[in-house]
Amino acid sequence: MSQTHEQPTTRAFDAAAAGFQDLGRYLWEPIGAATVAATAPQPGERVLDACCGNGASAIPAAHRVGPDGLVDAVDLSAPMIDELNALAGDLPQLRSHHADATTWPADGYDTVQSALGIFFFPDMAVGTEWLIGRARPNGRVGLTIWRDGAMEAAGHHLHAAIAQVTGTEPPKRPQHPIFAINKADAYRSWLVERGLTDVDIATHELRLPMTPDIAWLVITGSGFVGALSALSPADVDAVRDAYLTSLSEQKVDELDATTLIGTGTTPG
Numbered sequence: 642m643s644q645t646h647e648q649p650t651t652r653a654f655d656a657a658a659a660g661f662q663d664l665g666r667y668l669w670e671p672i673g674a675a676t677v678a679a680t681a682p683q684p685g686e687r688v689l690d691a692c693c694g695n696g697a698s699a700i701p702a703a704h705r706v707g708p709d710g711l712v713d714a715v716d717l718s719a720p721m722i723d724e725l726n727a728l729a730g731d732l733p734q735l736r737s738h739h740a741d742a743t744t745w746p747a748d749g750y751d752t753v754q755s756a757l758g759i760f761f762f763p764d765m766a767v768g769t770e771w772l773i774g775r776a777r778p779n780g781r782v783g784l785t786i787w788r789d790g791a792m793e794a795a796g797h798h799l800h801a802a803i804a805q806v807t808g809t810e811p812p813k814r815p816q817h818p819i820f821a822i823n824k825a826d827a828y829r830s831w832l833v834e835r836g837l838t839d840v841d842i843a844t845h846e847l848r849l850p851m852t853p854d855i856a857w858l859v860i861t862g863s864g865f866v867g868a869l870s871a872l873s874p875a876d877v878d879a880v881r882d883a884y885l886t887s888l889s890e891q892k893v894d895e896l897d898a899t900t901l902i903g904t905g906t907t908p909g
């Protein structure tokens with residue numbers, strides 16, 4: 642099943658796909674592993690991994706379900722799916738799909754999981770309800786989001802650096818419904834409103850050391866890279882220098898990358 646969306650989010654993740662793996666061991670993989678530890682797929686089960694990227698949660702889920710199970714890993718970015726296929730190796734139970742998770746039609750999954758994906762949906766509530774509807778009755782759902790404040794320092798210093806290099810104003814903080822639910826209590830209530838029971842919110846604390854290499858990988862290996870897409874190579878170099886200088890001057894030596902992993906059960 643294939644679908645292409647030339648939307649800014651998709652283009653940003655297409656561009657990030659190459660750097661995604663380099664950043665993965667610091668960021669995506671620990672978060673993916675924590676997500677799968679929370680959803681705990683069992684041998685032989687069927688799992689939907691929505692917004693799978695290059696497989697940080699889909700690959701460990703595939704190992705857990707084993708050859709008698711199935712993981713459908715779905716992402717809108719074709720380069721991400723290519724990276725996933727290259728990384729997964731010989732895991733016949735892992736099936737990758739270049740498709741939109743918000744219209745993915747199959748259902749009856751034992752587990753539906755999505756790490757750091759639901760806030761990209763055009764309508765976060767409707768898209769999340771669609772995902773929850775892909776699980777069987779009494780199925781498990783695990784949805785991971787950034788906790789309030791996570792990743793913000795990188796975005797702040799990046800946008801300030803771009804503004805400095807291009808002589809423009811930094812963008813205002815975008816309005817987005819995720820900012821209303823990125824604390825544990827609000828997230829719990831929101832998942833209950835989406836129809837889940839036995840909702841639990843686990844906080845996965847993570848801090849990245851902001852060495853120059855990792856600090857720049859945070860940009861080139863994530864959706865932040867989309868902010869560089871209109872810049873010339875020389876301007877990208879200048880933005881990198883300004884960003885690293887700004888982090889150093891403000892003594893930002895750590896990046897909060899803490900997530901909230903919300904799990905729950907679908908109605909019987």
Ligand SMILES: C[S@@+](CC[C@H](N)C(=O)[O-])C[C@H]1O[C@@H](n2cnc3c(N)ncnc32)[C@H](O)[C@@H]1O
Binds near residue numbers: 672721757
């Ligand atoms: C921050 S990345 C997370 C990737 C992966 N889950 C991980 O934790 O490493 C978000 C991913 O969501 C994908 N995405 C965004 N909207 C999507 C949609 N409607 N359907 C499928 N994938 C989507 C992007 O292409 C991107 O790969």
